[in-house]
Amino acid sequence: MSDTVKDDVRVAAPAPAAPAAETARRPRRRLDGDGERGLLSGYDRGRTGTRWGLRAAQGLVLVLLVVASLGPILWLARASVSTTQDTLRTPMAFWPSGIDWANLSTAWNEAQISHYFANTMWVALGSWFVQLLVATTGGYVLAVLRPRYAPVVTAAVLATLFIPGVVVLVPLFLTVLDLPVVNASLLNTYWAVWLPAGANAFNVLLVKRFMDGLPRDVYEAARMDGAGPLRMLWSVVLPMSRPILGVVSIFAFLNAWKDFLWPQIVLPEPTLQPLSVRLPLIRDTVELDVFLAALLISMALPIVIFLVFQRLFLRGAGLGGAVKG
Amino acid sequence: MSATIRWVRGGGLSTLLLLLPLLLVFGYFAWFPIGRAVVMSFQETNLVADPAWVGLDNFRQVLDDPLFWTSVRNTFFFTGLALLFGYPVPLVLAVVMSELRRGKGLYSGLAYLPVVVPPVVAVLLWRFFYDASQTGVFNTIFGWVGLGPFAWIQDASSAMPSLVLQATWANAGATVLIYLAALTAVRGDLYDAAEVDGAGLWRKIGHVTLPQLRGVLLITLILQVIATFQVFTEPYLMTNGGPQNATVTVLLQIYNYAFRFGDYGAATALSVLLALFLAVMSAVYFRLTRSWSTT
Numbered sequence: 315m316s317d318t319v320k321d322d323v324r325v326a327a328p329a330p331a332a333p334a335a336e337t338a339r340r341p342r343r344r345l346d347g348d349g350e351r352g353l354l355s356g357y358d359r360g361r362t363g364t365r366w367g368l369r370a371a372q373g374l375v376l377v378l379l380v381v382a383s384l385g386p387i388l389w390l391a392r393a394s395v396s397t398t399q400d401t402l403r404t405p406m407a408f409w410p411s412g413i414d415w416a417n418l419s420t421a422w423n424e425a426q427i428s429h430y431f432a433n434t435m436w437v438a439l440g441s442w443f444v445q446l447l448v449a450t451t452g453g454y455v456l457a458v459l460r461p462r463y464a465p466v467v468t469a470a471v472l473a474t475l476f477i478p479g480v481v482v483l484v485p486l487f488l489t490v491l492d493l494p495v496v497n498a499s500l501l502n503t504y505w506a507v508w509l510p511a512g513a514n515a516f517n518v519l520l521v522k523r524f525m526d527g528l529p530r531d532v533y534e535a536a537r538m539d540g541a542g543p544l545r546m547l548w549s550v551v552l553p554m555s556r557p558i559l560g561v562v563s564i565f566a567f568l569n570a571w572k573d574f575l576w577p578q579i580v581l582p583e584p585t586l587q588p589l590s591v592r593l594p595l596i597r598d599t600v601e602l603d604v605f606l607a608a609l610l611i612s613m614a615l616p617i618v619i620f621l622v623f624q625r626l627f628l629r630g631a632g633l634g635g636a637v638k639g
Numbered sequence: 640m641s642a643t644i645r646w647v648r649g650g651g652l653s654t655l656l657l658l659l660p661l662l663l664v665f666g667y668f669a670w671f672p673i674g675r676a677v678v679m680s681f682q683e684t685n686l687v688a689d690p691a692w693v694g695l696d697n698f699r700q701v702l703d704d705p706l707f708w709t710s711v712r713n714t715f716f717f718t719g720l721a722l723l724f725g726y727p728v729p730l731v732l733a734v735v736m737s738e739l740r741r742g743k744g745l746y747s748g749l750a751y752l753p754v755v756v757p758p759v760v761a762v763l764l765w766r767f768f769y770d771a772s773q774t775g776v777f778n779t780i781f782g783w784v785g786l787g788p789f790a791w792i793q794d795a796s797s798a799m800p801s802l803v804l805q806a807t808w809a810n811a812g813a814t815v816l817i818y819l820a821a822l823t824a825v826r827g828d829l830y831d832a833a834e835v836d837g838a839g840l841w842r843k844i845g846h847v848t849l850p851q852l853r854g855v856l857l858i859t860l861i862l863q864v865i866a867t868f869q870v871f872t873e874p875y876l877m878t879n880g881g882p883q884n885a886t887v888t889v890l891l892q893i894y895n896y897a898f899r900f901g902d903y904g905a906a907t908a909l910s911v912l913l914a915l916f917l918a919v920m921s922a923v924y925f926r927l928t929r930s931w932s933t934t
Binding site: 351352353354355357358364368371372375376378379380382383384386387389390402403404405406444447448451452454455456459461467470471474475476477478479480481482483484485486487488489491493494509510512513515518542543544547568571572574575579589590591593594597606609612613616617619620621624625627628 | 650651653654655657658659660661662664665667668669670671672673675676679684686732734735736737738739744746747748749750751752753755756757758759760761763764765767768774775776779780808812816822825827830831834840843844847848865868869871872876890893894897898903906907910911913914917918921922925
């Protein structure tokens, strides 16, 4: 699955940002084999000094990465099954007074992490759905149906990319408090998180660019066969767009899982809050070992998702990184 | 009338209906708030009385606040340190990793792993690592080689570097991947040519690799500046602006104006100022990506 995804992205999507274009070029280079080279030539690699130097540098980088990236996570995994005493007195020792598995279940049940975990899941799934809905329907209209006003809408969507989220923080909050025209307040409802998540220009433009690159004669053929706009979206465009929808989905879900500031503002009701909002608050109310276990539980799902979809991630990261700022 | 019917028959209506989710969501939660931000920065808003026009009062208030320059200075300090820590390290990692013949996936997976950790979890974990006592996690490690104990986030002079160190840990992996992608695009024949001219490893890096990465280096620079100017979670959760206001950032100021003091006018005025600055930065960014991706 992931292999085809990778190839489809390369073939069909005109990459939106430069880094992605470079990522996409890689598989071809591999095929070219000997014709391509990096900083070191074959001759360089043959020289004993260079070879050992290279190996040393790569070994060093590997050690550095393991210690720096994996180290804190492994430490947390260890501490979440240690007693508070051990963690405080000898933070770098391995279980001087035995493993304390109970922390995890205490955190999950008594500290109600299970409840906030479910909230987070709900927040993330809703945000994912709204983002996907807006991006696919919007991208489809702007790229495939192309009504006369499409360029205006595209420009208006693009313009929001230039405006940092910070600026709208307060006016967005006031909008959510009292929605114009309908006069409803979304405060303390998940809609307050879901709907603004959909206003993500990056998603829309990414999907639009991808659909721009799909072959147009397929649409003509579908139209000849009598497919209406909705049917064409559902049976022709969406199946062809699976690769880009995968990328958008993963980043939509994870970004919702990570989000802190916005949910904290619009969900003051504790029973509704996701983990990211709740964790800083329970820090002072539960014991340290239980708190660390709660932290571990909160990062577990994103890491599992990352490990499962690693390829998709490492390809999409260029895109995410390029516009995330 | 017949024109309308023709429009509907021609699929105009269904097209508009399909675009409705985008129009509604962007209208309510992007376009309207953006316009409102500009209006609000010239108004006194307190949710009780009707908003009143106050001219430039909000801007004057924000600029006269003694914490304004502190927060600007701190934000620049954060950005500067973030560049110092987070700019060269990923580049070196990426250059070494790009010469790997095997295991590139393992290396990039490891590098990217911290990016996946939710920021709140990472910040709270690091806050514990920064425990200033003798038995704090980092102090224990430094104790092995006879250093410390350090005060980390408890001391006004080391608080900001500590925050930046954590932020670098959390974000460097994404930058590594961008550099890695850019490095594979450096043309091999340029290295061939450099070797013919007798260039050694360091000359090749200095005269081929870095110049070829110029575009992406500039882009990541601007992206980092834009991202670090919006830093909030780290100072809010790690130090909440302290000690002695050493970690008050612009966004923390905005948050405090709005959600601690209920002064929405001042908060939006400061947001607009920040936005103007960032808009210039991102305009530069988009110009660069466009010219860079077409070459």
